[in-house]
Amino acid sequence: MMITSIDKLTQGGCEREKKEKICRSRGGESCAFDGAMIVLQPIADTAHIVHGPIACCGNTWEGRGTLSKVRTYRDTPLHQMGFTTDMTEMDIIYGSEEKLYKAIIEVAEKIRPKAIFVYATCVSGLTGEDIESVCKKAEAELCIRVIPVNAPGFVGPKNLGNRIAGEVLLDYVIGTGNSPLSPLNLRGDKGGLINLIGEYNIAGDLWLVEPVLKDAGIRILSRITGDSTFEEITYAHRAKLNVVVCSRALINVAKEMEKRYGIPYIEVSFFGKTEMTKALRMIGASGKGQWARVGLEGKIESIITREERQLNEKLKSYSHLKGKKAVLYTGGVKSWSFISALLDLGIEIVAVGTKKSTFEDEEKMKEILGEDVPLVEDVTPKNLLRLLKERNADILVAGGRNQYLAIKEGFPFVDVNQERHIAYAGYEGLVNLAEQISNSIRFYAGHRSYMSNKTYFQSQEKSVAVNPLKHSQAIGAAIAFQGIDKALPVIHGAQGCTFLGKVLLTKHFREPIALQSTKLFTEDVVMGSDGNLIKTVNGIIEKNNPDVVGILTSGLSEVKGDDVKTAVSSQQSAISGQDKECILVHVSTPDYEGGLEIGYAKAVEALLGAILTCPLPPSSNQINVLAGSHLTPSDFTELREIIESFGLRPIILPDLSALDGSRQGFSALAAGGTDVEDIKRMPGSAFTLAIGASMELPAKLLNEKSGIEYSVFESLSGLRDVEIFMQMLAFLSANPVPDKYERQRRILIDGMRDAHFYFGSKKVCIALEPDLAIQTSRWIKEMGAEITLAVIPQNAESTGGILAKEVVVSDLFSIAGDFDLLISNSHAEDTAKRLDVPLYQTGFPVYKIIGNNSKTTIGYRGTLAMINETADIFLRKGERDGQI
Ligand code: SF4
Incomplete structure (x- = not known):
């Protein structure tokens, strides 16, 4: 195993009293696997194959804002593509090294990357897949490097994964190539020659810095790793200076390069005027002897003068920011560099969250703000809100995960983390930051008054899923629990699954998401993890007082063989009899089988199994509605309105309507969904409507438990299907279809x-x-x-219901053919570009268009809206193609 010395990796950042900050995270961040991907994935001419079940790749794919000009596969940089072996249960039982080998060969042949990185994950790490041997074997076959990255999530948090990736670069890449520069150039006669380490070109940060460096006579030999090529990293050992940018995560790389190649290093930040100027001067001063010949320091000073003059001019329009107050919560080094940037704008820092900061970061903050720096360790949403209010803050500057916490409470917000889309580095980046802060404050000033103060079917056997369509069962189950009032789902596994899942769900729903983790680390994997589970559940009950806690298993906890069901049931017995009842719901959601839709349906079944008790006398106008994962939050409201207009009283399980943006305030629990008391009343309903074929299993369970008849509605869109649904409601209620819907029907026919x-x-x-x-x-x-091709992520009994010429279980990458339109989720944007067709975004995740959650897709009205949107797309395409 490559992780031979975790101790070595945790030096330089956590060796003092705050060792825990790198070695162990206290939650709220992702896992080592994700940390390694963050560092390596920006090398956009290399492929990154994730060897594990779907959750690891599915949750991280396109999750970071790194940009690259490198074009490898057609017009796509490879960091925008997902590659996974998508391990199944059979792979776990029989081993999947052969599958991984085939995946590597297939990716090399189809995509032609310059190198391939292969990542171990919790499940492949636990089952002992020997990825190093497989990589060696594949490398011998191919003419490119195939590099193992052994950082399964359970070994530690993101920071540790960053460092493991640094070691991978040192062991396999740096020092293996020759620079194309002439010896004279390499000597530095043409100016400073540096490597940038730890700059990932988030949102194009590097592109705002590099031109300034160039004007100042500083040349970048290797970018490690934002906007880099694999080749340039191979000759990084020829640089004269390593510049570690804003991230101690890769300090091990700089230190080791100093030892191995005698390259000195400095640590800088490019955020803000003060830090950018300081960085330029430090670079100039570092190469004194050799760079004096070319007068580098003089050049740098003149560029600083030029840039600062231009910047001061541009910042005049943002003088109104002076005196504003900010609460800052971001990771590690970014905290002190953003403090400096905010101070450059005249903004006062009233609190800094330090949960992810190292001892050194905190020292640096004290250097900038003095000993009285308002450091705050507790950055739970509740405390962040308290800080914002008590300290009279004007804005929260933090990572995207906190966006909806701030917005829901009516606080301006600026995202400064990896997922952001605006570049903040360099002099120009400070102007962008000022603009964003200013816009956000202005927007909320104007809106605070009404913001809350509060066929043919084919299953393709594949070794590798490229740009997977599939998502894990746990994601599906987590979605279902968002629709239960005062519920909190917990993923029993390493922390990465929860962190990454939460980021993905937040991105899609644009709402705070209730989801926690039992945070398993190596020792829990070896010794047993019931203790973590019990501790997490007790902590949640004590702190958040939920009605329901959903315990969702992961590939890790399932493969490990934990008897989670028994642990949950003994924990339920232990807590019963307490003042407030809390129901624990165990859902088996290993990510090596099934998918989102199945996990969602399983969660609904498990909720019914755990909550329903005895049969009740039937109530004639009460009906159960088991609503599938394919509905948008707005659809839930539409569904309720339609049913109620017939005089029926629906109990909708789950009810995700509150995720349409109507929720007020922030809660650590899911809020506004189906109430537990309503679920208990379900056995008293007259009938059950299952919306979506996957809801048939929960409907059957309800039937077995309470004898209630049910009917499955595979579709609530389209004239015919909506008519049938209306007729069913008319039959159940013994009332005619309301005039309102007769009118909507006529409008739909006209629109059609x-x-x-x-x-x-x-x-x-x-x-x-x-x-x-x-x-x-x-x-x-x-x-x-005509639907000429339907691609689905996993097989389902209902597949026959898809009206398509061909149906395949596959990924987005496999889609080929001549189409007029692609209908899929936001991940399919590149696929649409490749096929040169327009994309209609729907499903999960949708994050590249606004308003998906308030969009109605069912009923007469919803159908008409979709028809109009689609016709419009065809119209534009026709105009573009010269057909209209
Ligand atoms: S913690 Fe989750 S995302 Fe991270 S490697 Fe483990 S299974 Fe994958």
Whole structure:
């Protein structure tokens, strides 16, 4: 195993009293696997194959804002593509080294990357897959490097993974290539020659810094790793100076290069005027002897004068920011560099969250702000809110995960973490930061008054999933629990699954997401993890007082063989009889089988299994509605309104309507969904409507437990399907279809007539979860277009319901053909570009368009809206292609 010395990796950042800050995280961040990906994935001409079940790749894919000009596969930099072996249960039982080998060969042949990094994850690490041997074997076959990255999530947090990736670069890449520069150039006669270490070009940061460096006579030999090529890192040992940028995570690389190659290093930050100027001067001063010849320091000074003059001019428009107060919570080094940047703008720092900071970071903050720096260790959402209010802050400057906490409470917010889309580095970046802060403050000033103060089916056997469509069962189950009032799901596994899952769900729903982790580390994997589970559940009950705690297993806890079911049931007995009842719900959601839709349905079944008790006398107008994962939050509201308009009282399980943006205030628990007392009343309903084919299993369970008949509605979109649904409600309620819906029906028919010209003879490809694929295929077909290909992430019994010429279980990368439209999630943007077709974004995750959660896709109104949007896309495409 490559992780021979964790101690070595935890030096320089945690060897003093705060060792825990790198060696162990106290939650709120991702895992070592993700940390390694953060460092290596920006090398955009290399492929990054994740060897594990779907969660690891599925949750991280396109999760970071790193940018690259490198184009490797067609027009796509490879960091925008996901590659995973998508391990299944059979792979775990029989081993999957052969599958990994095939995956590497396939990726090398199809994508032609310059090198391949192969990542171990919790499950492949636990089952002892020998990825090093596989990489060696594949490398012998191919003409490129195949490099193992052994950082499974359970070995530690993100920081540790960053350092492991640094070791990988030292062991396999740096020092293995020759620079194309002439000896004279390499001597530094043409100016300073540096490596940038730890700059990932988030949102294009580097592109704001590099031109300034260039003007100042400083040349970058190797970027480690933002916007880099694999080759340039191989000759990084020829630089004259290592500049470690804003990240002690890769300090091990700089230290080791000093030892091995005699390259000195300095640590700088490029955020803010003060730090940028300081960085330039430090670089100039570091190469004194050799760089004096070219007068580097003089050049640097003149560039500083030029840039500062221009900056001061531009910042005049933001003088109103002076005196504003900010609460800052970001990771590690970024904290002190952003403190400096905010001070440059005249903003006062009233609190700094230090949960992710090292001892050195805190020392640096004290240097900048003095001993009285307002450091705060407790950065729970509750405490952050308290700080914002008590310290009268004007803005929260933090990572994207806190965005909706701030927004829900009506506080301006600026995202400064890895997921951001605006570059803040260099002089120009400070102007961007000022603009963002200013815009956010202005927006909320104007809105605070009304903001809350508060067929043919084919399953493709593949060794590698490229740009996977699939998501893990745990993600599906976590979504279902968001629809239960006062519930909190917990993923029993290493912390990365929860952190990354939460980021993904937040990105999609644009709302705070309730999700926690039992945070398993190596010793828990070896010794047993029941203790973590019990401690986490007790902590949640004590702190948050939930009605329901969902315990979702991960690939790690399942493969480890933990008897989670028994542990949950004994914990339930231990807590019963307390003042406030809390129901524990165990859901088995290993990510090596099933997918999002199945995990969601399993969670609904488990909720029914755990909460339903005895049968109740039937109530004639009460009905159960088991609503599938394919509905948008707005659809839940539409569904309720339709049913209630017939005089029926629906109990909708789960109810995700509160995720449409209507929720007020922040809560660590899911808020506004189905109440536990309502679930208890479900046995008294007259009938059950299962919305989506995957909801049939929970409906069956309800039938077995309470004898309630049910009917499955595979689609609530399209004229015919909505008519059938209306007829069913009319039958159940013994009331006629309300006039309102008769009118909406007429409007839909009229709209269909108007739009059908644009649909006729069009070829559509859909790539969606099965339930949504069925629903979508039905209304598209009704409009006269043809679904020539439907791609689904996993097989389902209902697959036959998809009205398509061909249905395959596959990934986005496999999609090929001649289409007029692609309907899929936001990950499919590159696929659409590759196919040169427009993309209609729907499903999960959707984060590249605004308003998805308030969009209605069912009923007459929802159908018409989708038809109009799609017709519009066809119209534009026709204009573009010169057909109209
Ligand atoms: S913690 Fe989760 S995401 Fe991280 S490696 Fe383990 S299984 Fe994968």
